[in-house]
Amino acid sequence: MRVEYLGYLLAMALATYLIRMIPFTLMRRKIRSRFARSFFYYIPYAVLSAMTFPAIFYSTGNVWSATAGVLVAIVLAFLRRSLLTVALASCAAAYLVGLLPFVG
């Protein structure tokens, strides 16, 4: 455990806890604004998407092996395969393409 990361870890844990705890403990009514409820409905998808693209293309240290992993993940997720199948097949694709001599 490095001391210079302690601040980040504390800030992260506190922010995450407080945003869960405060409304759950204090609020006694629900949000009625349709815009606000729609915003909160879309936010998880928007966050996951913004975090995945373009970062996923750099996640294996090689754009070509990552692209192979992305394609496999998209096809299998589209076919509604399980989380484990999508994850492992995508890693396997990235690994195999990474082994190709002209890619590395």
Next chain:
Amino acid sequence: MTNTVSPYRYREGLKEGVPVGLGYFLVSFGFGITAVGEGLRVVEALLISMTNMTSAGQVAGVTVMMAAGTILEMILTQLVINARYSLMGISLTQKLDSHSTTPRRLLMSFGITDEIFALAVSKPYPIGPSYFYGLMTAPYLGWTGGTLFGALAGQILPEDLRLAFGIMIFSMFIAIILPPMREERGVLLTVLLAAGLSCTVAFVPALDFISEGFSIILCAILAAAVMAACKPIPEDAPEADPAEEQEGRADA
């Protein structure tokens, strides 16, 4: 809050949480590998999972740490990414029984995640602390255990395998967002818009001043706000409490 006492016991919650715990183990295994691959130590990755239990927030948090972002950036990132837990928490308060006192809520609130919320909110009768603690147990063990094993695997795996595993958590994010994209046009457009904005920030040199952490929250807020304005969810969407549906309609 209702005056009744919940009929659900700890055991029932524990049982219902097991499938979620298994899923969490997989996702956080990917998080552990990514975190160690980015330069965190095993104990640091584990501490993050023990104190947060949220996939998107943790990955974004590691991004901020590795980019040496500011503490303010870290706090804002977590607040925006996890803002939906506020809404879920508010929604859950409508279902709590009379045993759910404030001190107990302080502990229960730590367990509000997408999946736990979905299970708890779908129960027909009021829920209480025992049931909710049961519901939190397996997911928490799965989440922390998965991170530990993933981080350890990230340390001992050969370089080329570890690199390939780096894509795992992002592939899982794709597996999570793609099926609802097929069902709902609103989700499809949200995902495409957020990805387009995020790539724009990453690749347009003039936008280099926006750090990675801020890019995630900026793009996500913009995409979700545009879509909430252009394509608001129907009033009877999953987030709505059935008991208040009629009042909700009156607002529209």
